[in-house]
Amino acid sequence: MNKVILGRYIPGESLVHHLDPRSKLILSFYFIIIIFLANNWQSYALLLVLTLGGVFLSGVSFGFFLKGVRPLIWLILFTVLLQIFFSRGGTVYWQFGPLALTSFGVINGSYVFCRFVLIIFMSTLLTLTTAPLEIADALESLMEPLKKFKVPVYEISLMLSIALRFVPTLMDETEKIMNAQRSRGVNFGEGSIMKQIKAVVPLLIPLFVSSFNRAEDLATAMEARGYRGGEGRTKYRIHFWKRNDTLACIVFGLATLVLLYLRNW
């Protein structure tokens, strides 16, 4: 569990940390969209500069971003290899049955690789510098317009904040129950697949039971403190859109213009 870096928050005081979570959320999504516009080396270089700029400003060590890539490396390599060996066009270097190594394939493969790495870097940057509750707040505030279409925005964001709040608690609980069951002779992750699946039962059932109990306790405690639903509540955490947020948006806007210019039509 120590290895999972995606979705972790590292407290800090950097420029990126102090951005409004809404702007960070919008810009990360925006980045994922514009990355699909890039289609040559110059445009990828531009996006790389943009990403590394963010990484540098966040003050988080670069090793963390590499760790974020690590769990997905096999998926990335698999996709890249598929691209390399099954794309046709350009100079053919090598061919064997349906497999072929072509210049198009190699270029496409490396583009896919860049895309994956950049997307992971940017989303890691978002989660490393933004506390989970901030992300939930940002989502709530961004979903506000959907209220007109009868989307239960309050409820969704409440569920989201509670879910995020309980992720670490449930992780601790999982570890505790795993340890207890290991002490009773369960070997997790060993033996045949059937055995491994069976070993999960003594972990899952207590986890579900404790989640039910926890939910019941939490609901009681919320009601006792006067929670009656989302309508008519005031807010404790209020986020302000600051000059830096506007600046970040302008930087991304300019980057998009340059990207459109660099792009081969």
Add this chain to the structure above:
Amino acid sequence: MSIHFEKVNYVYQPNTPFEHQALKNVTVSIPEGSYTAIIGHTGSGKSTLLQHLNGLLKPSSGRVTVAEKVITASTKNKELGDLRKHVGIVFQFPEAQLFEETVLKDIAFAPKNFGKTQAEAEEIAVEMANLVGLPDELLSHSPFELSGGQMRRVAIAGILAMKPEVLVLDEPTAGLDPKGRIEIMQMFEELHLQHQLTIILVTHQMDDVANYADHTIVLEKGEVIAAAAPKDIFKDPRWLVKHHLALPKATNFAYELQKTGKFSFEKMPLTEKELAAALAASLKKGGNQTE
């Protein structure tokens, strides 16, 4: 089975900003057949220490020796399975580990994992249920229908069913009512006396330490700051205050009495019994005086 820690360090999440050293250069021994209490402030590394006892955690450096088994940073997980049979750990709020359809099956779970047949395991389960004072008719019930205290007993029986030689208890009475608390502590005492079980108790209840333990290990910020008999640990109240620990109630009362100047104790009483005996002796002496 005696247990030795030699220069054990343990670091959580090494090489990250979350790095935290929970054990620092711990060198300590737990004698065979002893009733050892581990005390210390919250976050002093007690729980980390006890997870080393059956190989759930391996030291980052240094070595832990349990009976003949040596555990170092490079010990493979596969070699530790056997160790877990000999060292049973009752975790904090152990009722969270129950999962089977019936109480009987849940208690029989551990012995089955360690190679007993279904019939043997169930036989042990019935025996253990009796030992922890669960009525027979509960055996066919679901563990989730039981009361909190009964669930705790089922969980403890589930560990005892492994027939461990060392029993590790992490605050076994937390959240129990006074009656359940005394019953459970007395049960462990009997196991210790009758079956020569080595017991390691992690607790914040100094009265339990005074009443039951014969050896005490005091941890502070991951370091062992004292390891001695309870009477030696509790003889200096100032030292205890300095390390954010409390005295047992009886000892505290004795100190307050001594402050009044009317009583003095040669040996500080640890339990109510010792206190009563000391007071009786002192009153008898005082009976000759006229006042």
